[in-house]
Amino acid sequence: MTTPPPSTPHFDFHLSNPGALIAAIPAVLGFVPHRSLVLVTIDRGELGCVMRADLADDMTDRIEYLADLAAAAGADAVIAVVVDAASSDCRACDDRYRDLTLLxxxxxxxxxxxxxxxxxxxQVAAGGFWRCADGCGEEGRVDDPGASPLAAAAVLDGRRLYGSRDELLQVIRPDPVAGASMKRKLALAARPPGGAVSRPDADVRRDVEAALTAAQQVAAGDQPGRDELVRLALGLADPRVRDTLYALAVGECAEQAESLWALLARNLPEPWRVEALVLLAFSAYSRGDGPLAGVSLEAALRSRPTHRMAGMLDTALQSGMRPDRIRELALTGYRLAEQVGVQLPPRRTWGRRAG
Known part of the structure; x- marks a missing residue:
């Protein structure tokens, strides 16, 4: 996973202070890492993207992959952080950490x-104990992650900080009971996911408006019924409906729409949930939430590796492209909405905090 840092005003943040640097990691990743190798990239002396991989007995392939990502992101240098609970009482692990550093x-x-x-x-927590991985002798305590300037910036950006990656995955984790029930209904549908059947503008307009209504319903705490969720899934099978709905990520109802995409991602079966996952990823990426965008794209591409939008967003995320560049894609949705005669919520005014 590659995550750009929150878009922030200038902070007195010193990359040379390991205790402060480690404390800032959850704010950038969006969750507290465990059993992880984290690479913090440096771009012209400033904090760049942060990448993470699970620790494994053989890290060769994972490190090679992370190195390629760091280069693609334009990093000049990186700082590595190994998060391993065993490090506090396993001095015998030192050789392994030194070998990992050499690799x-x-x-x-x-x-x-x-x-x-x-x-x-x-542990990445206040008072956690850090030391050099190469045995240089330096050591110290981790600052309070909750007091990190980057944590404050992430909250201002509208990002939620999760206690673990598993907690983050809960946002999109499928409900097998709901999925099985929905699959039977969708199996009878005339429009398969990804279908390219041309439909009248009026039908497209009704599907877009149904999604807008459902988003407001979810925001009010009233979950749509399964028949309505099936209808929404059928609507997303139409490329014009789906491409129009990308515009909601930059509109005044972006939060409501994002809640709807997350609900669909949890309740729809494969492969129907893919479009909801990509809409969720686009919305999250647009507001600077790289962690949620990353796990959503990972799930979408696992189900449909050839999905064009998912692949493009994943490439952009891995290369560290800023959210403001991604938001430009939403303009197509407004043009499509005008063509079919549907009124979308006005576009938001994005300030510096939004990326």
Whole structure:
């Protein structure tokens, strides 16, 4: 996973202070990492994208992949942080951390990126204990992640911070009971997901308006019934409906629409949930929530690797493209809405905090 930092005003944030740097990681990733290798990229002396991979016995392929991502993001250098609860009472693990550091040095050098430092920490929490991964002797305590300037900036950006990656995944985790029930209904549908059957403008308009109504319903705490969810799934099978709805990510009802996409992602079966996942990813990315966008795109591409929009968004996210560039794609939705005669909510005014 690659995540750009929150778009923020200038903060007195020192990359050379390991305790502060480690405390800032949850604000950028969107969750508290456990058993992870985290690479914090540095771009012209400033904090860049942050990448994470699960720890494994053999990290060769994962480190090679992360090094390629760091290079693609234009990083000059990276700082590595190994999050391993065993590090506090497992001095025998030191050789493994040193080997991992050497592997990082080699793989990063191969793509023209420098490893500035490597730290091992037992937990990313206030008072967590960190030390050098290469045995240099430096050590210290982690600052309070909740007091990090980047945590404050993330909250101002409208991002939720999760206690773990599993908690983040709960946002899109499918409900097998609901999915099985919906699958029987959708199996009788005339329009398969991804279908390209041309439909009258009036039908497209009704499906877009149904999605707007459902978003307001979800925002009011009233979950649509299964028949209505099936209708929404059928609407998303039409490319013109789906492409129009991308515009909601930059409109005044963006939060309501995002809640609807998350609800559909949890309740629709494969492969119908893919379009909801991509709409959710686009909405999250547009407001700067790279973690939610990342897990949504991962799930969508796992189900349909050839999905064009998911692939494009994933490439943009992995390369560290800023949310303001992504939001430009929503303009197509407004043009399509005008063509079919549907009135979308006005566009939001995005300030600096929004990316």
């Amino acid at each position: 990082l040095v080699d793989e990063l050098a191969a793509v023209g990126v420098e490893l500035c430092a490597a730290h091992v920490v037992d």
